[in-house]
Amino acid sequence: MGKITIGCFSSLVGSMSLDFAVKLSEAAVKKGHEVDLWLSGNGTMLGKKGQSKFRDYSYLMDTVTELIKSGKFKITNCEACAKARGISREDTVEGFGVASMDWYLASAFSTDRILHIGGE
Amino acid sequence: MRLAVFVSEYREPAMLERLKAEKLGIVLVQNGVYHAALKKDGNVSPVLSKDVEYYALSEDLQSRGFSDSDVVDSKVKVINYDGLVDLIFNDYEKTIWL
Numbered sequence: 001m002g003k004i005t006i007g008c009f010s011s012l013v014g015s016m017s018l019d020f021a022v023k024l025s026e027a028a029v030k031k032g033h034e035v036d037l038w039l040s041g042n043g044t045m046l047g048k049k050g051q052s053k054f055r056d057y058s059y060l061m062d063t064v065t066e067l068i069k070s071g072k073f074k075i076t077n078c079e080a081c082a083k084a085r086g087i088s089r090e091d092t093v094e095g096f097g098v099a100s101m102d103w104y105l106a107s108a109f110s111t112d113r114i115l116h117i118g119g120e
Numbered sequence: 121m122r123l124a125v126f127v128s129e130y131r132e133p134a135m136l137e138r139l140k141a142e143k144l145g146i147v148l149v150q151n152g153v154y155h156a157a158l159k160k161d162g163n164v165s166p167v168l169s170k171d172v173e174y175y176a177l178s179e180d181l182q183s184r185g186f187s188d189s190d191v192v193d194s195k196v197k198v199i200n201y202d203g204l205v206d207l208i209f210n211d212y213e214k215t216i217w218l
Contacts, residue, residue, distance in 0.1 A: 002209050004208065004209070016128070016150040016151075017128070017150070020149060020150065023179070023201050024201060024204065024205065026201070027200075027201035027202050027204065027205045028205045028208075030202075031202065031205050031206075033205065033209065112209070113208050113209060113213075113215065114215070115126070115208070115215045115217065116216075116217060117126075117217045118217055
């Protein structure tokens with residue numbers, strides 16, 4: 001089994017890239033791999049507490065919660081990106097990390113595969 | 121080097137022509153799957169003109185109204201997320217997202 005680091009630099013909840021990153025993470029964890037998912041830019045809004053689950057809206061939090069419980073998945077928000085959007089640590093869902101980009105770099109240097117998804 | 125290139129938009133990324141690898145795979149995801157399923161004036165997308173491996177994500181095809189087999193170009197292998205994970209870990213060493 002290996003480890004993949006995914007950096008997602010977009011977007012709001014409902015974006016194609018964020019959706020893709022979470023689904024790829026889910027498939028990788030189900031196969032026994034480890035996943036580090038770094039969220040930057042508008043992607044940090046995925047970690048915001050109090051999101052509502054509406055019909056016809058993509059809702060990723062249930063999947064993310066299950067992934068965190070698996071112990072094979074780490075998800076971390078870019079601290080500066082989150083703060084710039086008014087999201088403090090207190091506003092962030094339990095299980096999400098909050099860190100500087102050092103975290104992403106460290107993960108990138110210790111992983112087997114990396115997929116860096118740019119902004120939309 | 122075995123390189124997998126993710127194409128996520130329905131336009132031809134300029135960089136694609138310049139990429140060289142011992143083994144090159146192009147993975148069509150998101151709106152990039154239109155390259156696999158649509159023709160312009162009867163011609164397939166220029167993205168499909170290279171002598172490389174092509175893949176398209178089934179979920180992204182289906183969410184755009186394409187069934188897996190009937191409209192997808194024969195050069196393109198349709199894969200799901202499980203297959204994509206295997207590609208990333210087993211078939212390619214590096215990935216880039218265009």
